Amino acid sequence: MNREPDFLENLRAELSGGRQWLDRAIVLGYAVAAGLFVVGFTIASDRAFALFRGLYGSHPWAVLLWTPAATAAIVWATRRWAPAASGSGIPQVKAALHPALPHGLRSRFVSLRLTLAKIGLAVAGFGAGLSIGREGPAVQVAAGLLQHSRRWLSPGTTINRRSLILAGGAAGIAAAFNAPLAGVVFAIEELSGRIEAKASGLIITAIVLAGLVAVSVFGNFSYFGVIKVPRLGIDVLGPGLGVALVAGVAGGLFSKLMASSLTAAPERLNRWRQRWPVRFAAGLGLAVAVIGLASGGATFGSGSETVKELLAGQGDFTPLQTLLKFIATWLTAWCGVPGGIFAPSLTIGAGIGEGLSQLAGPALRPALIAMGMAGFLAAVTQAPLTAFIIVMEMVDGHSMVLSLMACAMGASLVARMITRPLYEVLADFMVSQAIGAPLPPRQEEPAESEDSPPVP
Template structure:
């Protein structure tokens, strides 16, 4: 009751107080409520993805040839839903996040980041995992996290382009951290990948966002490592040849995948590109049919993220067939170019595990099986993303293999250099050009 009188007697003081209260409220909502939502969404997507994979396995067990029917239809349906109801949700979601950071558009309504897109991303990704598409949930979680944090833009102190960029960076980093339960990798992903075109200036805010979202993941899922723990070791002084071989082969394969994905997405002859654009649903159905054929030929081994197969080969408790890596690479490429929602992080790690298993079989004296698989997984991911620091930190945190720090670091750096010769433009930043306004597409590539 006394507040109006105080405001009349001390208008400057009361206005300043109100402004500070509102400012604190908006900052607290952004840096506390936002990360809570990101962490909750990430955990929900992880749980839903696990149930979707179980459902897919049950269907495959009951009817091994059913993918020939439901995968073409499912790919076409998911492509239609993403184009019709959730435009901007196609693919990984990381290119959209990168484009949103790089664009000069400061409008509140963004076509790449919104609550609608976040909801669509969750539903479509779960749909893709249910039908066995070779997609991951980690890339989508980046766009979901960035979309959630972007909701706070235009409120309180978050009014300018720098504040907008900070919110998106923090949301994307929190998404990676919560998806993999790797907080350090989330920070490095923001520095190395999302802020490649801009000076990183969101240190404390990004750290707070990653910590809070990580605590949500930790409280709901427990203190777990994505692929369990591995006892693989490699003395970098005696394992130089293993590091070189794994780095070169893994990086070359990752660069090849990136180049193929870029070529199919944006470098096709104009006539063929127009044909695929006008027949997008048919193209998605054909991709689904080919993936189904590959999956049936491999007895269902390549369907989904490949999490179980990767974990088994890391623990040396399961062997992969020689064709696993190449089959997984081809099927992942088809799942990535057909216009459905889904990331490439988890499938890329599975491809790396398959190639690593091949190298360990061909060169049994090079190093232990587990060490070679770890090195190639990190190298392949580095070759695909051209983010070597993020790649070796993700592998180290996901497998609790801190004893492999130097070998993983070395293999990732070598792989990134090899990949650059094959694919000069970083994958996510090249794909991001499709979402940028025309004048902004001609920025200089690194």
């Protein structure tokens, strides 16, 4: 029979565990460092893209030379020094947590070296004007940093590497979006599928500390401002269903296209990509530059400023620009450059909502834009809880909780009829490549006794 906890006995045990408190202090210090790294990455990315915008504003045609040349250089450097830094960063973290991956191979996907490489190469991608986001890379950046703390912990610590990677990934998404709730849900829904009780406190602590660092630098703000919507009634049902359906189909096709391009098919083009990766990247970089010119510059970068203007009732984002952003984001990812798809996906979703609002009327415009963002992101990731919470926190849209939730769930269900979850497909592919064999059926990861020797 279990007896009630003895407060004084437990307090003495806590105070007498000096090494345990030192381990905790080390992890907390790394969590603060993760926040600083994400903040520095954010500032550097913004400045790099501002330099590109300056080049585009003064010499628009120069991007036809600059973007493909920079893309080729980034891909060459990535393949030469940090192959695992390619792409979003979220599949790498999922691969590091995969039950089929031996513990000794986790550092292949998350490490301090990859953290530094990811920051530098992704910042260069913003400087090239590519259609990427920084939120996915922030997940790999923070996860790599947190797991590095394991090398300084005592041999008998209960803090294992899996928990540190989970905490780092959650802290990265929370600090990048200023969305702490999304960080918790992201760790459960996207990264792990489950969280042990002993890891939950570590995850929340990492989110709080990394988030406090971001807030102390940028202020406690909503990423896209505060959305202003009228009282939503039955009149939003039809347009909302339309947004969920269109976002679900578009997001499912985007996810399928991305998965096919980054794993196996189309076979002939991927053979070219494998044989001449730098030339292939230069060609796609040129295509991204041409698309950017054709769109009036709307497809360059993450598109966050465009979304802010749409939600504020300013500017526009036409269906053609939305389609071009879709293509530019796919081609950028196919290049193999380090960069995420979260922010571009939100931009594409905002464009879908904006387009359908032209039929529904201006009163519903902000609401449909937010629903489009949640719907397309949920369709691409097939993580509806994460998608609607991220959008809700980014636009301070607590009055739209039910609408965002319904749209995200509907779009995700539609996408599931088209393709498997994108990050799961990419993570499985990475793990199979790492172990050199097809993956066995997914199973629960056994309890981790102790890691292999840490690798920086």
